[in-house]
Amino acid sequence: MSNGTVIVTGASRGIGEAISRELAAAGFRLALVARSADRLAALAAELGPGGEVQAFPGDISDFEDVQRIVKEVHEKFGDIYGLVNNAGMTRDGLFMRMSPENWQAPIDINLGGTFYFTRAVAPIMMRARIGRIINISSVIGLTGNAGQANYAASKAGIIALTKSVAKELGSRGITANAVAPGFIATDMTADLPEKVQAVMLGQIPLKRFGEGKDVAGVVKFLLSQEASYITGQTLVVDGGMVM
Ligand SMILES: NC(=O)c1ccc[n+]([C@@H]2O[C@H](COP(=O)([O-])OP(=O)(O)OC[C@H]3O[C@@H](n4cnc5c(N)ncnc54)[C@H](O)[C@@H]3O)[C@@H](O)[C@H]2O)c1
Numbered sequence: 121m122s123n124g125t126v127i128v129t130g131a132s133r134g135i136g137e138a139i140s141r142e143l144a145a146a147g148f149r150l151a152l153v154a155r156s157a158d159r160l161a162a163l164a165a166e167l168g169p170g171g172e173v174q175a176f177p178g179d180i181s182d183f184e185d186v187q188r189i190v191k192e193v194h195e196k197f198g199d200i201y202g203l204v205n206n207a208g209m210t211r212d213g214l215f216m217r218m219s220p221e222n223w224q225a226p227i228d229i230n231l232g233g234t235f236y237f238t239r240a241v242a243p244i245m246m247r248a249r250i251g252r253i254i255n256i257s258s259v260i261g262l263t264g265n266a267g268q269a270n271y272a273a274s275k276a277g278i279i280a281l282t283k284s285v286a287k288e289l290g291s292r293g294i295t296a297n298a299v300a301p302g303f304i305a306t307d308m309t310a311d312l313p314e315k316v317q318a319v320m321l322g323q324i325p326l327k328r329f330g331e332g333k334d335v336a337g338v339v340k341f342l343l344s345q346e347a348s349y350i351t352g353q354t355l356v357v358d359g360g361m362v363m
Pocket residue numbers: 129130131132133134135136153154155156178179180181206207208209229230256257258259300301302303304305306307308309
């Protein structure tokens with residue numbers, strides 16, 4: 121399995137980049153997806169100079185684009201063993217002032233993109249009668265958060281989607297699990313005011329923010345033989361912030 125093919129979305133930076141580094145080191149063939157073609161190509165060349173890691177730029181919120189990417193990956197690498205739906209974004213604002221457009225953006229990208237990729241990859245996994253789907257949710261999808269109603273709904277939706285997919289595809293040897301990170305230091309969290317960051321740190325029993333590799337290790341585990349009897353679960357990776 122460690123030379124099977126895994127698609128990682130949102131691979132160009134942050135948690136997705138950390139996941140890609142971890143999986144490349146573990147010997148997986150990787151298809152890296154994100155919108156930024158240059159960054160993606162540079163990472164692919166660094167992680168897989170022999171062609172075992174390749175870049176597939178595109179927009180996960182466009183189903184036709186997603187179908188094109190999955191077709192290209194299938195043609196290039198053959199069967200697809202793993203799918204890591206990691207790409208995501210925030211569009212924060214108070215619920216009472218949220219425009220329909222700002223409500224829709226995280227729903228379309230985070231939840232819609234996860235559905236599109238899973239929908240496009242599932243037939244390939246079903247034919248192979250093996251597959252691992254790993255969806256990156258968030259603790260916010262479990263707790264909700266003031267100023268993040270749209271993001272929270274998209275991440276809670278991902279958990280419900282994961283459980284439904286686990287139930288539909290389990291008989292074909294496919295597992296589907298969610299990972300719910302807490303506060304991981306990336307570009308996404310760098311913009312938060314220092315005050316907010318200090319309050320959040322105070323709520324973390326392990327007294328440090330997470331790093332991309334904290335999430336990447338759990339993803340690698342979920343792709344491993346040891347995790348073959350785990351499906352429909354949400355693994356929280358948050359230093360104990362939510363219990
Ligand atoms: N950083 C955290 O504290 C944290 C906590 C919980 C969950 N998460 C989740 O982890 C995932 C990664 O977060 P991050 O902090 O690394 O974010 P990030 O902003 O650093 O990276 C996001 C990645 O997603 C890609 N992306 C965004 N929209 C896309 C689109 N429409 N099409 C293709 N690619 C797109 C970007 O190109 C980028 O590669 C996200 O789903 C996020 O919601 C992050």
